[in-house]
Amino acid sequence: MPQKIRKLVIPVAGLGTRFLPATKAQPKEMLPVVDKPIIQYVVEDAVRAGITDIILVTGPSKRAVEDHFSPNYELVNWLKKQGKDAMAEDVKKIADLANFIFVRQKGPYGNGTPVLCAKSVVGDEPFAVVWGDEFFHAPKKPHVQQLIEVYEKYGDPVLTGYKIDDEGTKKYGVIDGLEIEKSVYQVKSIVEKPGPEKAPSRLGSLGGYVLTPDIFEALEKTKLGKGGELWLVDAIFKLLKKRPIYAKLIEGEYYDTGSKMGYLKANVDFALRDKNLGADFRKYLKSVVY
Numbered sequence: 001m002p003q004k005i006r007k008l009v010i011p012v013a014g015l016g017t018r019f020l021p022a023t024k025a026q027p028k029e030m031l032p033v034v035d036k037p038i039i040q041y042v043v044e045d046a047v048r049a050g051i052t053d054i055i056l057v058t059g060p061s062k063r064a065v066e067d068h069f070s071p072n073y074e075l076v077n078w079l080k081k082q083g084k085d086a087m088a089e090d091v092k093k094i095a096d097l098a099n100f101i102f103v104r105q106k107g108p109y110g111n112g113t114p115v116l117c118a119k120s121v122v123g124d125e126p127f128a129v130v131w132g133d134e135f136f137h138a139p140k141k142p143h144v145q146q147l148i149e150v151y152e153k154y155g156d157p158v159l160t161g162y163k164i165d166d167e168g169t170k171k172y173g174v175i176d177g178l179e180i181e182k183s184v185y186q187v188k189s190i191v192e193k194p195g196p197e198k199a200p201s202r203l204g205s206l207g208g209y210v211l212t213p214d215i216f217e218a219l220e221k222t223k224l225g226k227g228g229e230l231w232l233v234d235a236i237f238k239l240l241k242k243r244p245i246y247a248k249l250i251e252g253e254y255y256d257t258g259s260k261m262g263y264l265k266a267n268v269d270f271a272l273r274d275k276n277l278g279a280d281f282r283k284y285l286k287s288v289v290y
Helices: 038-048 063-068 073-081 085-096 112-117 144-156 214-220 232-240 260-273 280-288
Strands: 007-011 053-058 098-105 125-129 135-137 158-163 173-181 186-190 201-212 246-249 253-255
Touching: 007 038, 007 112, 038 063, 038 135, 038 144, 053 063, 053 112, 073 085, 112 214, 112 232, 125 144, 144 158, 144 201, 144 246, 158 186, 173 246, 186 232, 201 232, 201 246, 214 232, 253 260, 260 280
Parallel strands: 007 053, 007 125, 053 098, 158 246
Antiparallel strands: 125 201, 135 253, 158 201, 173 186, 173 201, 186 246
């Protein structure tokens, strides 16, 4: 039986250039969706999936991320003294969600570098990777859990698949694969942003992986790619030559909160779902949308 997945790597060292100037002094992962930062949604999804250890690979401008997931006894005690017990408990629970490990990124740019930086903490066991500025709303079964279940069945790396339209073929890698059971594909290749005419399918490859520890050797042997950066997908291609890799078509709604439009959509959708805000916010939207 495959080893249990208990560790998750979240790269959060990016500069957040798509949100400048808002991210000049604030990590993009800390931008709020209603009343919680983006990265808290990411972490909560992983914890619901059974993850116990969360490795945040950070950079010099990401101190706020570290502070958010660290205890703040002074704030909790102050809230209790003010009679705000429920709020105090909400704040306290953030640091209690998981065992948080913070690693500073070293090495070339590219999304493969933070994964490689987590090698010594992950050790010789399978693990999950998700990005800190995007997440799925999947109330029935968390995104990470859907990936883990496929890994537990087949014992090989698993990628996130998501149905995309023609426009999506210009924004995402597209999976060429064989469906071996409902919503599970064995990957033949990934074609990077091919456009609708050349796309082998409408199954996009989004952020989110269950990886095996041999990915570290693959990353170490991968040459720098586009832009002189180390890309995780290039290392995955190396693994694909040696072992099967699968993709899970994720059930849920995807939010790319690293983009302005995705961020705005997330705030609107989550505000409408909020039991305290939803009704009034819906009335407001109706008053301003013609």
